[in-house]
Amino acid sequence: AIRMTQSPSSLSASTGDRVTITCRASQGISSYLAWYQQKPGKAPKLLIYAASTLQSGVPSRFSGSGSGTDFTLTISCLQSEDFATYYCQQYYSYPPTFGQGTKVEIK
Amino acid sequence: EVQLLESGGGLVQPGGSLRLSCAASGFTFSSYAMSWVRQAPGKGLEWVSAISGSGGSTYYADSVKGRFTISRDNSKNTLYLQMNSLRAEDTAVYYCAKEITIAARPLGLDYWGQGTLVTVSS
Numbered sequence: 001a002i003r004m005t006q007s008p009s010s011l012s013a014s015t016g017d018r019v020t021i022t023c024r025a026s027q028g029i030s031s032y033l034a035w036y037q038q039k040p041g042k043a044p045k046l047l048i049y050a051a052s053t054l055q056s057g058v059p060s061r062f063s064g065s066g067s068g069t070d071f072t073l074t075i076s077c078l079q080s081e082d083f084a085t086y087y088c089q090q091y092y093s094y095p096p097t098f099g100q101g102t103k104v105e106i107k
Numbered sequence: 108e109v110q111l112l113e114s115g116g117g118l119v120q121p122g123g124s125l126r127l128s129c130a131a132s133g134f135t136f137s138s139y140a141m142s143w144v145r146q147a148p149g150k151g152l153e154w155v156s157a158i159s160g161s162g163g164s165t166y167y168a169d170s171v172k173g174r175f176t177i178s179r180d181n182s183k184n185t186l187y188l189q190m191n192s193l194r195a196e197d198t199a200v201y202y203c204a205k206e207i208t209i210a211a212r213p214l215g216l217d218y219w220g221q222g223t224l225v226t227v228s229s
Contacts, residue, residue: 001169034215036152043202043219044144044152050214087152091213094166096142098152 116223
């Protein structure tokens with residue numbers, strides 16, 4: 001199975017900050033990468049698929065980039081509602097594995 | 108509006124069985140592959156299983172292969188997960204989710220249910 005590794009595991013940031021989360025695949029996955037946001041007690045929400053395509057209804061402050069093995073999720077101007085845990089997931093091959101998650105906390 | 112509603116979770120003893128259901132509405136159910144994803148308490152997300160729109164293709168995580176069976180009834184717009192030989196490590200919230208596909212290629216999970224808790228304990 002393809003291993004997905006996110007960094008950092010957690011970060012502290014302030015409202016208005018620019019935040020970048022990295023996801024690395026153990027082998028090349030082209031652009032078959034999705035990003036999710038999960039808040040406590042809630043189901044995950046799809047933010048980005050195909051590495052850089054913004055899901056309908058997701059604010060434009062979220063963006064994704066990368067291909068092959070290295071990917072990033074960027075939040076350009078952190079808002080209060082963005083404090084959550086973020087997961088990447090590869091869809092290059094089954095099983096579609098998730099990263100371990102990155103928790104974005106309030107500084 | 109797309110809605111996914113899981114049911115069937117609960118407390119079961121190790122070695123026992125449970126069947127989860129996911130009732131879907133708001134989209135053409137038979138046109139989309141569906142997945143089950145679980146999350147152990149305080150842990151990250153783990154993909155469990157997926158099934159094609161027709162039901163003809165199924166996929167499983169190694170951790171559940173041979174114990175869990177995914178199926179669907181397109182006439183009832185319902186997804187199932189039959190879980191046998193349950194272990195303590197299967198304790199988790201189980202989510203059903205709809206796949207987003209482009210050109211028949213899965214790209215992610217765009218709609219999720221609220222989840223149902225399965226607890227395996229004696």
